[in-house]
Amino acid sequence: xxxxxxxxxxxxxxxxxxxxxxxxxxxxxxxxxxxxxxxxxxxxxxxxxxxxxxxxxxxxxxxxxxxxxxxxxxxxxxxxxxxxxxxxxxxxxxxxxxxxxxxxxxxxxxxxxxxxxxxxxxxxxxxxxxxxxxxxxxxxxxxxxxxxxxxxxxxxxxxxxxxxxxxxxxxxxxxxxxxxxxxxxxxxxxxxxxxxxxxxxxxxxxxxxxxxxxxxxxxxxxxxxxxxxxxxxxxxxxxxxxxxxxxxxxxxxxxxxxxxxxxxxxxxxxxxxxxxxxxxxxxxxxxxxxxxxxxxxxxxxxxxxxxxxxxxxxxxxxxxxxxxxxxxxxxxxxxxxxxxxxxxxxxxxxxxxxxxxxxxxxxxxxxxxxxxxxxxxxxxxxxxxxxxxxxxxxxxxxxxxxxxxxxxxxxxxxxxxxxxxxxxxxxxxxxxxxxxxxxxxxxxxxxxxxxxxxxxxxxxxxxxxxxxxxxxxxxxxxxxxxxxxxxxxxxxxxxxxxxxxxxxxxxxxxxxxxxxxxxxxxxxxxxxxxxxxxxxxxxxxxxxxxxxxxxxxxxxxxxxxxxxxxxxxxxxxxxxxxxxxxxxxxxxxxxxxxxxxxxxxxxxxxxxxxxxxxxxxxxxxxxxxxxxxxxxxxxxxxxxxxxxxxxxxxxxxxxxxxxxxxxxxxxxxxxxxxxxxxxxxxxxxxxxxxxxxxxxxxxxxxxxxxxxxxxxxxxxxxxxxxxxxxxxxxxxxxxxxxxxxxxx
Numbered sequence: 042x043x044x045x046x047x048x049x050x051x052x053x054x055x056x057x058x059x060x061x062x063x064x065x066x067x068x069x070x071x072x073x074x075x076x077x078x079x080x081x082x083x084x085x086x087x088x089x090x091x092x093x094x095x096x097x098x099x100x101x102x103x104x105x106x107x108x109x110x111x112x113x114x115x116x117x118x119x120x121x122x123x124x125x126x127x128x129x130x131x132x133x134x135x136x137x138x139x140x141x142x143x144x145x146x147x148x149x150x151x152x153x154x155x156x157x158x159x160x161x162x163x164x165x166x167x168x169x170x171x172x173x174x175x176x177x178x179x180x181x182x183x184x185x186x187x188x189x190x191x192x193x194x195x196x197x198x199x200x201x202x203x204x205x206x207x208x209x210x211x212x213x214x215x216x217x218x219x220x221x222x223x224x225x226x227x228x229x230x231x232x233x234x235x236x237x238x239x240x241x242x243x244x245x246x247x248x249x250x251x252x253x254x255x256x257x258x259x260x261x262x263x264x265x266x267x268x269x270x271x272x273x274x275x276x277x278x279x280x281x282x283x284x285x286x287x288x289x290x291x292x293x294x295x296x297x298x299x300x301x302x303x304x305x306x307x308x309x310x311x312x313x314x315x316x317x318x319x320x321x322x323x324x325x326x327x328x329x330x331x332x333x334x335x336x337x338x339x340x341x342x343x344x345x346x347x348x349x350x351x352x353x354x355x356x357x358x359x360x361x362x363x364x365x366x367x368x369x370x371x372x373x374x375x376x377x378x379x380x381x382x383x384x385x386x387x388x389x390x391x392x393x394x395x396x397x398x399x400x401x402x403x404x405x406x407x408x409x410x411x412x413x414x415x416x417x418x419x420x421x422x423x424x425x426x427x428x429x430x431x432x433x434x435x436x437x438x439x440x441x442x443x444x445x446x447x448x449x450x451x452x453x454x455x456x457x458x459x460x461x462x463x464x465x466x467x468x469x470x471x472x473x474x475x476x477x478x479x480x481x482x483x484x485x486x487x488x489x490x491x492x493x494x495x496x497x498x499x500x501x502x503x504x505x506x507x508x509x510x511x512x513x514x515x516x517x518x519x520x521x522x523x524x525x526x527x528x529x530x531x532x533x534x535x536x537x538x539x540x541x542x543x544x545x546x547x548x549x550x551x552x553x554x555x556x557x558x559x560x561x562x563x564x565x566x567x568x569x570x571x572x573x574x575x576x577x578x579x580x581x582x583x584x585x586x587x588x589x590x591x592x593x594x595x596x597x598x599x600x601x602x603x604x605x606x607x608x609x610x611x612x613x614x615x616x617x618x619x620x621x622x623x624x625x626x627x628x629x630x631x632x633x634x635x636x637x638x639x640x641x642x643x644x645x646x647x648x649x650x651x652x653x654x655x656x657x658x659x660x661x662x663x664x665x666x667x668x669x670x671x672x673x674x675x676x677x678x679x680x681x682x683x684x685x686x687x688x689x690x691x692x693x694x695x696x697x698x699x700x701x702x703x704x705x706x707x708x709x710x711x712x713x714x715x716x717x718x719x720x721x722x723x724x725x726x727x728x729x730x731x732x733x734x735x736x737x738x739x740x741x742x743x744x745x746x747x748x749x750x751x752x753x754x755x756x757x758x759x760x761x762x763x764x765x766x767x768x769x770x771x772x773x774x775x776x777x778x779x780x781x782x783x784x785x
Contacts, residue, residue: 159446235263
């Protein structure tokens with residue numbers, strides 16, 4: 042910044058001009074032909090790089106990035122920088138993390154050369170899907186209770202057939218009760234069935250309805266004109282419908298080819314089964330009539346743990362009959378207690394006047410049943426979950442030879458996906474996923490699923506979004522496949538490298554003002570717990586709402602950059618994150634601390650608060666690219682100012698680095714920072730030869746680390762430095778310039 046004549050601007054004046062309006066100074070640098078050309082080349086080509094070697098081999102890109110991060114003096118050390126770029130920043134023992142100079146970590150974090158490996162489903166996604174799968178059965182049970190309560194209350198007010206037919210919830214309840222597909226059942230046909238005469242062989246229900254519609258019509262009392270005489274149902278009819286609905290609500294967990302299916306029996310269904318058993322068992326006159334009643338035999342199997350998970354095999358009706366009539370066979374089968382619970386002769390007839398069971402034995406059987414009715418279901422669910430994990434696992438075994446590396450792999454059945462024959466009857470991966478998200482194969486065929494999984498579930502205009510069904514959206518987001526159907530990387534609110542950066546910074550800020558000792562050790566331990574929570578919880582953040590609703594997450598992020606969470610409520614943070622970063626007049630760019638610009642750029646949220654892939658890049662994400670180019674301009678500005686006055690360069694450097702200083706040792710380890718402090722406070726150069734701890738003790742008298750996070754206090758310190766620098770390095774200044782700048 043030289044002017045005609047022998048005058049040179051002092052560090053104080055130059056810094057004052059730049060700090061008063063830094064944007065103008067940076068825009069001036071950006072407009073320089075060479076700088077502009079290099080920036081355009083970098084932006085256009087950085088994400089065309091194939092790998093780290095390709096990057097290091099492109100000198101124009103590589104040198105640009107190195108200068109941006111103040112590492113231009115290490116540009117020659119490509120082997121060293123390759124190790125930096127390939128470092129896993131989530132691993133504290135990785136190469137970059139072991140280097141004391143923080144610039145190397147910052148450089149590595151700016152690129153995706155150590156991005157996670159493609160994974161069709163991360164552990165966190167798998168855990169969430171399994172949690173949903175387990176919860177789906179109880180959720181269906183709760184819904185069945187709600188639907189039954191609604192039906193019970195509303196059916197009493199039905200006075201015409203249209204009251205029932207036009208009430209979607211009642212109509213659906215009735216149709217499901219009798220196993221009729223609600224998709225194809227027309228209102229008019231249902232109306233005709235309900236007003237038909239079951240005793241008339243030529244009525245609609247008898248000519249067109251079939252057994253299901255006939256059973257349905259039998260439970261209502263509508264006249265031919267659709268009216269009722271008193272009520273639409275008797276108490277018995279109403280109870281029959283509710284009982285049948287709850288029995289039909291028992292979800293099939295395992296659809297066996299040979300043996301009976303395993304179903305999830307709800308508590309309501311269990312209560313109905315108990316009532317049925319206790320009313321029916323006394324009417325049984327021989328063992329064959331009992332065996333012929335599947336509901337009774339299922340009850341006995343559950344009550345006495347005769348299912349495959351506890352008994353070791355599926356017990357056939359023939360074997361059960363033999364157990365009931367033959368004590369020796371029962372003993373051989375380990376089922377003596379079952380035989381003793383019933384009174385059958387060897388020929389199958391009932392022994393004694395009390396029927397197959399006495400009242401006390403009926404009660405004992407029911408007690409057993411109510412304690413064990415869901416044992417088989419629970420065991421089956423555990424087996425299904427274990428199979429899902431095995432199939433999705435990357436671990437290869439003789440039985441499980443196929444990793445899920447593509448949508449094709451995911452859609453394979455258990456029969457074709459591995460060599461294990463014991464899992465063939467279990468639900469396939471695709472079926473487990475549907476159940477977890479409350480979907481059926483009728484709603485989502487494999488062909489549709491294939492297209493869904495290959496689509497971007499975060500694209501608001503995409504195929505997934507076109508369904509306008511949150512279940513489908515959440516299912517698609519539970520997996521990571523690219524447009525070609527291959528396993529990809531999970532889209533997260535923060536990249537692993539960014540999370541590692543914030544975690545490290547958080548720990549530094551939390552303990553930076555504390556002396557060594559028990560309090561600091563506790564603070565460090567607490568910080569580690571917060572970081573662990575942060576790392577685990579951020580994986581499940583699917584939107585800005587998820588993030589802002591968790592004070593621990595927002596608190597850690599803010600503290601990591603030296604901001605006080607108390608100063609930013611949820612509404613303010615929402616305004617910041619939903620601002621347009623490209624709009625110079627947006628809230629983000631005009632109303633809040635400049636630290637938020639980089640912070641917002643790191644998060645993969647759009648201005649609506651949804652996750653987006655728009656910010657992602659193959660080699661460098663958009664936020665990192667913008668920061669690299671901003672840093673390049675800042676470095677160029679400092680370099681050019683230093684060519685005129687080294688004091689200005691030192692001042693700008695300190696102002697830039699100050700917010701990230703969390704230890705006085707960082708100042709001692711950086712010659713430029715150390716020079717600013719010693720010059721500002723006129724400290725003798727000899728202090729550098731003192732013991733390190735004594736140097737730190739001396740610096741503590743002049744530097745408060747907390748103040749370095751306050752831009753106003755940093756500005757005041759830098760101005761003190763430039764004033765002292767000018768005194769020590771006397772310069773002549775143009776009188777005209779003094780007037781223009783207010784004397785500096």
